[in-house]
Amino acid sequence: MPQLLPPPAQPRHHGSARHAEHAGGFRVGQAFHTDQQQDRALLLRQRIETSQDVAGLNGPVLMAGLAPEEEPWEGQVARVREWFEPHLERIYAAAQVRAGDLMQLERIAQQFATRERFLTELALDPPQATSDLAGPPLLDEDFLILSTIHSAKGQEWDSVYLLNVADGNFPSDFSTGKAELIEEERRLLYVAMTRAQSSLHLIAPLRYYVAQQQRRGDAHVYGARSRFISRGVLAQLEQLTWPVGDATSRPLSPDAPRVDIAGKLRGLWA
Numbered sequence: 001m002p003q004l005l006p007p008p009a010q011p012r013h014h015g016s017a018r019h020a021e022h023a024g025g026f027r028v029g030q031a032f033h034t035d036q037q038q039d040r041a042l043l044l045r046q047r048i049e050t051s052q053d054v055a056g057l058n059g060p061v062l063m064a065g066l067a068p069e070e071e072p073w074e075g076q077v078a079r080v081r082e083w084f085e086p087h088l089e090r091i092y093a094a095a096q097v098r099a100g101d102l103m104q105l106e107r108i109a110q111q112f113a114t115r116e117r118f119l120t121e122l123a124l125d126p127p128q129a130t131s132d133l134a135g136p137p138l139l140d141e142d143f144l145i146l147s148t149i150h151s152a153k154g155q156e157w158d159s160v161y162l163l164n165v166a167d168g169n170f171p172s173d174f175s176t177g178k179a180e181l182i183e184e185e186r187r188l189l190y191v192a193m194t195r196a197q198s199s200l201h202l203i204a205p206l207r208y209y210v211a212q213q214q215r216r217g218d219a220h221v222y223g224a225r226s227r228f229i230s231r232g233v234l235a236q237l238e239q240l241t242w243p244v245g246d247a248t249s250r251p252l253s254p255d256a257p258r259v260d261i262a263g264k265l266r267g268l269w270a
Contacts, residue, residue: 160192206241
């Protein structure tokens with residue numbers, strides 16, 4: 001009967017080690033970490049142990065303390081935030097911004113009576129993005145917002161253009177029958193004007209073109225400025241007319257040739 005002998009000793013190589021064991025007449029090799037892999041594993045283990053002891057608070061101990069249902073819900077998110085904040089500088093580049101996100105999450109958590117309700121709401125309606133510091137504007141961020149006055153309540157913009165500030169629009173034709181309706185229109189205009197943070201532009205048409213005329217017809221009526229824009233209000237505004245006239249243009253000389261427009265028109269039917 002043949003006798004199984006132990007395998008011959010394998011030479012040891014720098015950076016690797018192999019272990020061979022005999023099983024049922026077959027030699028089975030089992031690879032172990034190289035020295036470099038062992039160093040990486042040791043460094044990772046040290047980092048984990050260090051991160052758990054940051055600020056004198058062990059991560060597993062913290063989670064174990066928060067696990068019992070009888071533990072008070074108030075302040076739990078604050079305790080987790082205080083434990084996680086020291087890791088931000090090590091993990092993320094924009095640590096200050098992410099710390100602000102954690103503070104905001106803590107404030108939101110105070111609105112819920114239990115941890116279960118908070119986590120349920122956060123799972124059903126998570127935030128779409130995190131905050132960040134302002135940077136150079138992008139082309140698709142340069143846009144125009146069209147809004148009604150009612151929809152603009154509670155909103156503010158850097159620059160606001162208010163269209164058709166003329167009688168018939170402010171106040172509306174349908175509101176001029178009663179004094180209380182006119183006052184409501186005045187408050188509505190006030191809301192629209194106070195949406196601007198830096199610059200406000202009140203646009204009032206000088207003329208309204210009459211409907212049902214030729215495509216290039218010039219029949220029009222003059223527009224009337226809103227009765228709410230009194231002389232006192234107008235004195236606080238810079239009045240501009242569009243299009244802006246050419247400042248370099250000069251009046252015609254008295255000796256310039258005159259054109260008999262009426263004669264030319266009569267000549268068309270002569």
